[in-house]
Amino acid sequence: MVVELHASVLTTNGSAASGPPDARFPYWSFTKTIIAICAMKLMQAGRLDLDATLPDQSFSMWELLRHDARLPDYGQLPDYHRAVAGGGLPWTAQDMLDRVATALPARTDGWTYSNIGYMFARDHLQHCADEVFGDMVQRLICRPLGLKTVRLATAQQDFAGLHWPEAANYNPAWVYHGCLIGNAAEAARILHALMSGELLAPSLTRKMLDALPVGGALQGRPWQSCGYGLGLMIGRMQGAGLAIGHTGGGPFSTNAIYHFPDMPNAPTVATFIHGTDEGAAEYQAVRLATGLR
Secondary structure, three states: OOOOEEEEEEEEEEHHHHHEOOOOEEEOHHHHHHHHHHHHHHHHHOOOOOOOOOOOOHHHHHHHHHOOOOOHHHHHHHHHHHHHHHHHHHHHHHHHHHHHHHOOOOOOOOOOOHHHHHHHHHHHHHHHHOHHHHHHHHHHHHHHHOOOOOOOEEEEEHHOOOOOOOHHOOOOOOOOEEEEOOOOHHHHHHHHHHHHHHOOOOOHHHOOOOOOOEEEEEEEOOOEEEEEOOEEEEEEEEOOEEEEEEEEOOOOEEEEEEEEEOOOOEEEEEEEEEEOOOOOHHHHHHHHHHHOO
């Protein structure tokens, strides 16, 4: 099967891209990586304590950012996926939480990937910074790096200009922690800047890389071992060694944005494909990274 691929590769020796440079995409769960970067920036500024329990909660930002707060996920609700596919108005955050509370246990056993946890994390960041998340991203990441395409989608019309036609029918309010949009090159640029030390002090980057092991090989995907740091999927991918970044996906597109420090010139690769196969996006990232040898 031919995959429509849009990609950007950054290395210490330069960059390469496929697909039109003006094409824009949803970043989906790569937004989690950016939430975590913002958290570390606020910590660096003395405005956030990662280890403190959030007001009126039983978990800390550290636990939220590692998906270690034992929270359920609205992605487990069949009604959620039916509602998204039906094109209706998104539920309010409280309605979503009420539906989850009715259908799922309040606490999970062990590590559980939770979009709800990242909604709480985003909300706490906004409280600590006294600033909405979209403005925070511009101030802390986009302007320092000179990024021009990255912004927070807040309404359905923000998706209307994205690359794949189905985007026009999607309301980003269904992503409760927020969904950033932008081109492939700037997604790669953000992760590359994180890993090269442009965005954070080395001690804070090391905190983000403190991964909790969460499993072994995944069928249909290149992962041989899996872990999760702060907003980062971290493990080993077949043929490419250590992989650090995030995969994301929604109803019509998928992305894989990863840094491969074991590869020559330590490439950072961002791939965006049509469809919902996360493994396909990840294998394309591996292919591009290993093709540089």
